[in-house]
Structure formats: C-alpha cells, structure tokens
Amino acid sequence: MWRRVASLSSSISSSFLAQTASRLNTWESLTTGIAQQAKGVIAPKEKTPFITFVLGGPGSGKGTQCIKIVETFGFAHLSAGDLLRREIASKSADGAMILNTIKEGKIVPSQVTVKLIQKEMELSDNHKFLIDGFPRTEENRVSFEQIIGVEPNVVLFFDCPEEEMVKRVLNRNEGRVDDNLETIKKRLTVFQALSLPVINYYSEKGKLYTIKAIGTEDEIFEQVRPIFAAFEAIPLNTRWNWNISALVVVIDMS
Numbered sequence: 001m002w003r004r005v006a007s008l009s010s011s012i013s014s015s016f017l018a019q020t021a022s023r024l025n026t027w028e029s030l031t032t033g034i035a036q037q038a039k040g041v042i043a044p045k046e047k048t049p050f051i052t053f054v055l056g057g058p059g060s061g062k063g064t065q066c067i068k069i070v071e072t073f074g075f076a077h078l079s080a081g082d083l084l085r086r087e088i089a090s091k092s093a094d095g096a097m098i099l100n101t102i103k104e105g106k107i108v109p110s111q112v113t114v115k116l117i118q119k120e121m122e123l124s125d126n127h128k129f130l131i132d133g134f135p136r137t138e139e140n141r142v143s144f145e146q147i148i149g150v151e152p153n154v155v156l157f158f159d160c161p162e163e164e165m166v167k168r169v170l171n172r173n174e175g176r177v178d179d180n181l182e183t184i185k186k187r188l189t190v191f192q193a194l195s196l197p198v199i200n201y202y203s204e205k206g207k208l209y210t211i212k213a214i215g216t217e218d219e220i221f222e223q224v225r226p227i228f229a230a231f232e233a234i235p236l237n238t239r240w241n242w243n244i245s246a247l248v249v250v251i252d253m254s
C-alpha cells in the first residue's frame with residue numbers, strides 16, 4: 001500500500017528530480033478510474049502504472065523501437081494501430097468503420113480506440129505500458145484522460161523527416177491498406193494538423209522526449225535507452241509525486 005509520509009515545499013532544484021517527479025503519478029488515480037469503468041468487476045492492481053505514449057509520424061520507427069524497449073525494460077506494448085487492425089480482422093461491429101477510416105488516412109473516433117486500450121490495460125499483468133501511436137489527436141488525448149483517468153509519465157516523439165518516413169512506409173511490406181503513396185500523403189497531413197498539437201502540449205508540460213529518428217535502429221535506441229534507465233534508477237520503494245506547489249514523498253510500506 002502507498003502511504004504519503006511527508007509534504008515538502010518545492011525548493012528541490014535538481015532539474016532531473018523535478019522532471020522525473022512530474023512524470024510519476026500515484027496508483028490511486030488509475031485504480032479509481034479503471035475500477036469505476038469496470039464497475040468493480042476487476043480488482044485494483046497493486047503497482048503504480050507507468051505510462052509511456054509513443055508518438056511520431058507514419059514510418060518514424062515507433063513500433064520498431066517499442067520492440068527494443070519491451071526487450072530491454074519489460075514494458076507491455078499496446079499498439080493502437082494493431083488493436084484497431086485486430087478489430088477489423090475480427091469483423092466486430094466497428095470493423096468496417098475502422099477499415100474505411102484507416103484506408104482514408106483518418107483517425108478513428110477516440111472512444112473506440114480508448115476502449116480497446118483500456119481493455120488491454122485491464123487484462124495485462126504488467127504495470128508498465130508503452131502506448132504506441134496514441135494519442136494522435138487532442139480528442140484522443142482528452143478521451144484517454146477522461147476514460148482511463150491518468151496522464152502519461154513519459155511521452156516519446158520520434159522526429160523523422162517526411163521523405164524518410166515515406167520511404168520506410170513504402171518498403172514496410174506488411175500488406176497494410178494504408179501503406180500506399182496516396183494514403184501516406186493524407187496521413188502526413190493529418191499528422192501535421194492533428195498530432196503535432198498533442199506533441200506541443202506534452203512539450204509544454206515538460207513530459208516530451210524528442211528522439212532524432214534517423215540512423216540505424218540501434219543508434220536510435222541509444223537515444224531511447226537513457227530515458228528509461230533514468231526511471232529504473234529511482235529506488236523501487238520511493239516515489240516522488242510532483243505538484244505545482246508541493247513535492248509529496250510517497251513511501252511504499254508494503
């Protein structure tokens with residue numbers, strides 16, 4: 001059980017501590033949100049969730065780097081695109097609508113995507129989540145906050161030039177309905193118009209880590225690794241919860 005044992009003024013000046021602290025939330029908020037949503041069916045989990053949003057344009061290398069983060073840091077990988085493609089394949093009620101939306105390079109209504117993410121989070125034994133390709137719009141972002149009830153600890157942005165993204169997507173060869181030049185152009189327009197505002201939002205909140213997504217997969221991962229290594233270095237039984245006016249020390253008494 002988490003107990004608050006002290007509340008300190010915000011005089012601690014280390015930027016690392018401040019940045020790190022701002023990215024850690026208490027477990028209570030998620031358990032409350034999920035428990036409310038699940039109407040008590042699912043028992044609260046025991047660990048503080050650690051949520052990373054993985055953002056970047058189509059072909060910027062999000063999925064590729066997520067695999068490496070999973071291997072190295074043991075996260076659960078929830079790809080919004082994969083969850084939506086699974087709905088299409090399962091011929092669910094929303095399947096046809098999702099397929100048409102993806103073919104058009106547009107964004108699926110947030111409630112549909114958030115519900116799929118929520119289900120995966122509830123089913124997972126893990127407490128560290130990489131949410132890949134989400135939120136892609138401000139509507140996505142607000143919907144997640146409202147339905148799940150938490151904010152991310154870390155937001156990664158894979159920053160890649162458009163020509164490189166187009167080249168990678170056209171070579172991806174996974175048989176995706178949206179990996180063609182016509183749809184990619186639409187997706188890049190949507191990324192600029194709807195996803196960049198989300199990236200700016202997290203930048204202003206001090207949660208954004210921008211990765212230069214050019215180079216080999218390993219070179220790019222060397223930019224990613226220290227971000228999570230820094231969080232791993234925080235002692236397991238100590239969590240800092242940063243507030244605008246106060247720093248609250250939370251010590252695990254279990």
Ligand SMILES: Nc1ncnc2c1ncn2[C@@H]1O[C@H](COP(=O)(O)OP(=O)(O)O)[C@@H](O)[C@H]1O
Nearest residue numbers: 058059060061062063064168171172215216217
């Ligand atoms: N650093 C890289 N250099 C060249 N190709 C890459 C790199 N990272 C990923 N790729 C390839 O580019 C394509 C898109 O990568 P992917 O991880 O699916 O991107 P995203 O999930 O952002 O759309 C894939 O075929 C992948 O193998």
Ligand SMILES: Nc1ccn([C@H]2C[C@H](O)[C@@H](COP(=O)(O)OP(=O)(O)O)O2)c(=O)n1
Nearest residue numbers: 057058059080081082106107108133134136
């Ligand atoms: N939050 C999301 C994520 C994906 N989608 C839809 C629209 C996207 O173009 C497709 C594919 O997403 P996916 O993340 O798999 O695509 P990339 O890996 O960036 O190429 O799914 C969505 O509507 N909302």
Ligand SMILES: [Mg+2]
Nearest residue numbers: 062063081133
């Ligand atoms: Mg992807």
